[in-house]
Amino acid sequence: MRGSIAASRSASSEGALLKRLATYLELTVLFGYMRICTTRTAFVAAMALCGSFAAVAMADDKDPINPPPTMRDWQALAKLPDWSGVWTPVISDQHAQEKTNAPPWNAQTAKQITHMYAEEEAGRPFPVIDHCFPTGMPSWMLITHNAFEILFTPGRVTILGEGDGNRLRRIYTDGRPHPADPDPSFHGHSIGRWEKDTLVVDTVALLPQAYLAVNEAVGVPNNGDMHIVERLHLQGPDTLADDLEITAGKLLFKSWRTTRKYFRQRAQKYDIAEGVCAQGSFTEAVDKNGNAIFAPVKFHNGVPVGSESK
């Protein structure tokens, strides 16, 4: 599937074409200056100029850059579907999906999942989302109760989430491939392309510790080699659907297809709020100098049971 996400016919690939054209023009100018270098007496100054052009050309070949967006790049965004506003998960549908479309866990993982459901039922929920780590992918899209917003800029789609302090997905739509050896992360490396009004997102390089979770108390680390393909599209005027296909060979005996839905709200009072997770481990207090501070909260089994400063 990684190979299927190639350079698209979007404005971004036109940008790549323009970039190649610009490189050609730079080289043409460079050769022109080299001829000048051999015929003029201002040899030292010209060599310095030649050197700077050569450095630009070499950098362009070896180390791709993010080119400044053009007016055309910005205009192309207007042709994309309107995904503005605040998107909140349809939690009732999350619960319905959990009951009717469970992941195809392999035998070893299924034992862990069964145990986690029993623990949750007994009031000892496993902390899938712990230590204020990001929920990560794909669990963010699968189980979160918090809203997110989606931003379009040239060559990129950015999803900014509410809660856990650091929910952020960067989806590159400029035609680039995945890096040869990307650093693993909670949200992975994502590249996307538009198929009409559907954004197809391919995500790799997820940390092995990132969970594949079905709720906040039931989930397991993917343990490596997880690959996610999503098709994000409007299912109605104000309903966004994310069709996910998750391949996790360490956990699943086959790829898992599932869909999550989000509904749109436009009231400004519902705009995305800051969500610094660690703040929940503190309470407001005043120190001996009268300064406003955060005082640590005591926890017992993950639950706040008292403030340490009285």
Added chain:
Amino acid sequence: MNRAVFVMTAMLGAASAASAHHSFAMYEPTKTLTFKGTVKTFQWTNPHVILWVLVQPEEGGAGQEWSFETTSPGVLTRAGWTRQSIKPGDRVSVTFSPLRDGSHGGGLNSVTLLDTGQTLVPKFGKEEPGLK
């Protein structure tokens, strides 16, 4: 006020490092208790909002500090709450599902401001699009 609560054993001595975001399954959903008390702090923070209440034992003595946990500021906002909905010093009646281990905490079901009669419920807003 439910007298049974005061035989519950506080486990502050076993308190450990912060854990943060979690499932609410440690609260006993089939049990519901209602306490009256005075708000110490209304902690409007992610990932979970916490209402700290000083509950006065019927038999007298110092107030006991209880924490009542609920969902996030963003979700509560969409349910009509604000960070000003509850203030320190407010007299409140809190209905909650208690921690199963008897610690002084619970999952918030609703809170009534006794001076105004207003009841706040931390239910999610309607799961449908809207402009308001």
